[in-house]
Amino acid sequence: MSTTKLHVLYFSATGTSRKIVRAIASGMGEVDRELDLTLLKDRQQSHRFTDQDVVVVGVPVYAGRVPVLLSNYFQQLQGQDTPVVLVVVYGNRDYDDALLELKDLFETNGFRGIAAGAFVGEHSYSSKVATARPDADDLETARAFGEEIRQKLAANEHGHLLEVKGNYPYKELVAMPPMAPxxxxxxxxxxxxxxxxxxxxxxxxxxxxxxxxxxxxxxxxxxxxxxxxxxxxHERIVGITHYLVDHFSAIRKEPETFL
Ligand SMILES: Cc1cc2nc3c(=O)[nH]c(=O)nc-3n(C[C@H](O)[C@H](O)[C@H](O)COP(=O)(O)O)c2cc1C
Ligand code: SF4
Ligand code: SF4
Missing domain, CATH: 3.30.70.20 (Alpha-Beta Plaits)
Incomplete structure (x- = not known):
């Protein structure tokens, strides 16, 4: 990592994706730049990366997919054979095709997936689902994963294609009526x-x-x-929240990593 620059990019409305990408990056080395893409004002600019950069990108899973506002924004990021670590954070239900979609979004824009992970964060809709996650164990898993990535980069072992879980076609986008809190x-x-x-x-x-x-x-x-x-x-959100609490508050899903 000595000659390369480490960049951390994330969107994190309730803070869980930020914690995970920071923990992974802490295992990889010193972060040169952190780009928080959560606010609209921070998603106005394009960014270019070279093969001397390494990017760690983290996003939450929304309905089994990459949030639509991000799949649109990511078109403005351009790599040049830039190694990227792809991370999704989900609320203990499932990440479905989000990790595959994130990988495809970056790989079609000049990035090369070298590692990927799906981690768990407290569900945005209810603090009863995956309560207070990521916890200390999750963060340690993330940090140790970062160390493995650092070793892989140092050994220049990134010839093979990265494979992650997910299916084509991606899970259909869920149409929701406009609503507000x-x-x-x-x-x-x-x-x-x-x-x-x-x-x-x-x-x-x-x-x-x-x-x-x-x-x-x-x-x-x-x-x-x-x-x-x-x-x-709104009844749709109230119904989804009940379903999530009934089915996913008593189980613990663990992080999955792909190297
Ligand atoms: C609109 C929306 C859709 C979501 N869809 C899923 C999902 O499909 N599967 C899941 O396990 N969690 C889902 N979640 C929960 C988030 O992925 C999870 O809480 C994540 O940790 C939030 O990340 P953040 O703290 O970085 O915003 C959803 C959350 C929101 C707001
Ligand atoms: S108004 Fe909607 S988009 Fe804005 S913070 Fe609240 S839930 Fe998120
Ligand atoms: S809902 Fe009202 S009190 Fe709560 S953060 Fe917003 S402005 Fe402040």
Missing amino acids: ETNALCTNCGLCAEHCPTEAIDFNDCRQVDASSCIRCCSCVKRCPLDAKSFQ
Whole structure:
């Protein structure tokens, strides 16, 4: 890693993907640049990488896929035979085809997948599913995985093609009606949720006003509000959340890595 530069890229509305990519990178060496792509203002710029760079990219799984706003944005990243470590973080249900999709998105833009991983993070919709993950064990697995990647890079052992779990065609995108979180009377209009909304769907002047057509249901505002003033009341989200708690709160899925 001495002559190469290590770049960490992530989108992380509720912070779990960020923790995982940082842990993996900590096992790989010193990070030269961290690009947080969570906010709209940070997804305006294109970036180019060379074969002297190594990129670790991490995204959450949304409905078994890469979030659509990211698959669009990733077209603006261009590699030049750039080694990339591909990471998805999912909420203990399944990551379906997201890791394969992420790999394809990067490999068609000049990057070369050298390692990949699917890790678990507390579910955006409920703190009862994968509660407080990634935990210390997950982070240690991530760090140790980073060390393995560093050794692989140092040994120049990246001739073979990386294979990851996933199927073609990818899982069909789920069409959801436009919806937005509700705001209760506890809201003090402090602006925190608006500041962190990845799509600027929340009105900065009146945080009760949310543009349903821009909301991606990431739950950043719901989890971040110190007064628990925001929540999704839409029947589709309430139904999905019940299903997730019933089926995935009592089991523990473990990280999977591909080298
Ligand atoms: C719209 C949406 C769809 C999701 N779909 C899935 C899914 O298909 N499978 C799963 O296990 N978790 C799913 N999750 C949960 C997130 O992938 C998980 O909580 C992840 O840790 C969130 O990452 P972040 O903290 O970086 O935002 C979904 C979350 C959201 C907001
Ligand atoms: S973070 Fe909570 S209290 Fe602050 S503006 Fe948003 S909803 Fe209101
Ligand atoms: S308004 Fe929607 S997109 Fe914005 S933070 Fe809340 S859930 Fe996420």
